[in-house]
Amino acid sequence: MKKFKTIFNQVKALEGAETPELISLLWQLIYYSPKMPVRLQQQQLLNEAKAFTLEVDDPHFAKANLKFNGFIWGEGNRRILVTHGWGSKAADFAELITALKNLPDTQIIGFDAPGNGSSEGELSNLILFAKAATAIIKTHGVPDVLIGHSLGAMANALAIKDTGIEPELLISITPLINLKENFIATLNSADVSREVQAKFFADFEQLFEMQASDFIMDKVYPAGLINRHWLAFDPEDKVAPVGFLKSFLNLHPEIETRIYENLGHERIIKDETLIADIINLIS
Structure with a gap:
């Protein structure tokens, strides 16, 4: 920071x-992408995971392949991919991942996108986020559920479109739209x-x-490939203005939404009510 x-x-x-x-x-x-140190609780969660490293090419900034770090919790058959937002990392989903671990027959995969968290790269962008998600899908298998926050929500949409997968459930939390x-x-x-x-x-x-x-989300959205899309937002979010979101939702009335007030763009992923709602959706 x-x-x-x-x-x-x-x-x-x-x-x-x-x-x-x-x-x-x-x-x-x-x-x-601003980088914040890992807190003790977050590091403990990472220590419980099976770590892996994959590579993606960055032809725009590094002009080289970049290694990025990923983490797997559980060995269940139902696979959940969690994609963090800008200036964030997998460990910032500690509260949500901890709750997801209690679900039966579940495997949770998180990662630090190139240029974020513990992964290589000085500069980052949406394309690198989506490439990382795509590399995980091709290496570890198709997720049943994808969860994305902020830029991670747009990256998930782009990865679904690029791979042609048809996930059971897409969860977007305060997605960036434009x-x-x-x-x-x-x-x-x-x-x-x-x-x-x-x-x-x-x-x-x-x-x-x-x-x-x-x-923009309108152009990267994989319409027709998602069985169910659930979206959470705060109408007072200053980072992802609700005006852009409403325009997008008008194009896709099939998307289910829920409002979480007074949480803002970043704190929402730690909210107990939101986490409980996500657990109910998946279970």
């Missing part, structure tokens, strides 16, 4: 001046001018060979 704050302050200090230094810093501002708007909000908060933002998005299109506006 300290590094991210340093990058943010450096960008603000340049006061929007279009310089090579500023353009370089903007890539770090948008794509550096990444370009999240990028713009971050750039605005750092006082980056519209002219410099336009330059950033032009460079983005050249690097990824697609527009930032393509990184």
